[in-house]
Amino acid sequence: MQCDYFDAHRCRSCALMGVPYGDQVRAKASRAAEALRGVAAGVEWHPPLTGPESEFRNKAKLVVAGRAGAPTFGILDREGRGVDLRRCGLYEPGLAATFDPLHRLVAELGIVPYDVPGRRGDLKHLIVTHSPDGEHLVRFVVRSPGSVDVLRAALPALRSALPSARVVTANVLAEHKAVLEGDTEVVLTDESLLPIRLGDVTLFLGPRSFFQTNTRVATGLYAQARAWAESLSPTVVHDYYCGVGGFALHLAAPTRRVVGVETSEEAVAAATEGARANGTGSPDVEFVAGDATTVRLEGSADLVVVNPPRRGLGPELAAWLDASDAAHLVYSSCHLGSLGRDLAAMPSWRAVEARAFDMFPQTDHLETAVLLTRR
Known part of the structure; x- marks a missing residue:
């Protein structure tokens, strides 16, 4: 590869x-x-x-960085700045296809990506899981309940941009910690479970x-x-x-x-x-x-x-x-x-x-x- x-x-x-x-x-x-x-x-x-x-990963754990209106999805460099990896070849095609629609949505919503060195901003991570039937579980990890409200209001727009999103949640991680998620999970969709069909x-x-x-x-x-x-x-x-x-x-x-x-x-x-x-x-x-x-x-x-x-x-x-x-x-x-x-x-x-x-x-x-x- x-x-x-x-x-x-x-x-x-x-x-x-x-x-x-x-x-x-x-x-x-x-x-x-x-x-x-x-x-x-x-x-x-x-x-x-x-x-x-290649093209084998069914789950993406993406660090969100950059700035409001121009986020990066990927990892952080040694200085804690965002490196956009939306074209990484490890992800299943159906999973990779979600990155650009979600990127446009996050940019349009104007949620401020979290700045690790500056300890400010709100959107920390985006976690997406892809099922064999082409459906998705989308999780936004944010710092504040206010962003949960923004995401809840934007659910129709998200569903329009990504009709395959079966489950959408907002996870609240308020602390400045080197962890992926917090203890509070708010399910924004009627369904909370993603079916994974294996034979x-x-x-x-x-x-x-x-x-x-x-x-x-x-x-x-x-x-x-x-x-x-x-x-x-x-x-x-x-x-x-x-x-x-x-x-x-x-x-x-x-x-x-x-x-x-x-x-x-x-x-x-x-x-x-x-x-x-x-x-x-x-x-x-x-x-x-x-x-x-x-x-x-x-x-x-x-x-x-x-x-x-x-x-x-x-x-x-x-x-x-x-x-x-x-x-x-x-x-x-x-x-x-x-x-x-x-x-x-x-x-x-x-x-x-x-x-x-x-x-x-x-x-x-x-x-x-x-x-x-x-x-």
Whole structure:
């Protein structure tokens, strides 16, 4: 992949830009195998799952800078000034097509972009998610309730400029912090969930919901977990860190009980809507709000699925899983260091199959899924 922004040193986020994609994938797969060699001896590695090397991102997190009437959408340079990246080649075409209409709207509204060095202005970030059906979730991160009112009044104009905007929200982040969003989310549209159709399963994303950035590779990740489950035929599945139900809803099946745990109540509500919409609702599929590191579901599970954040499971949950009576475990990880540390802390488990998933071409990041059984 070639990128004018990278070549001009305007953005250097993609550390592997210019490296042939095949070489990127082989290096990542080798690094995954090497990182787990000591805790996954004898594991069968499936070929890495890849998608396109460009136009793969389904979500844009854009810093808004510049000035009123002439905003920039992209990142900040070392001096805290805006670098416009609306022509970045990483975004899905349907997502990139939203940038210019939204740029014109923001310019016409005259909302002052936030000036980080000067600590003044109002519009901080624009976050847009694109669904496989071409619909969008659009979030404006602003500093003041006054801008929320401006955006609410401008909703008809936004809908006219971007008819695909199914969900529109305003997030309030008043403090001068190096974070993406604040605690207050105001939904401006009648609908608050964006459907994400992945083959025969539809997920629902709320404004704060996590979903993998690469739709095609995420579909492959869920398909791999489903294939492992089909070979094992579990009757009870427990899914910790279930999010909006990506793994749980793909593993739902007749006569199978699936229970997911997630700390975010918004995500639990979205997962529950997914269960209802996919026809796999209670009592076959249930989602519980709680801290996955401390919640202990009642009853035994034949298969446990974990998909923790970068920090991993932590010693308490790893110890509990090591002592549990579950027969099989699927561990999906975005960080090889915490994955290796957690596997080392669960010596009663043996890794039998693994696969690398290249969610983030042009970078060193990757997702790794491991199937484990009892020793």
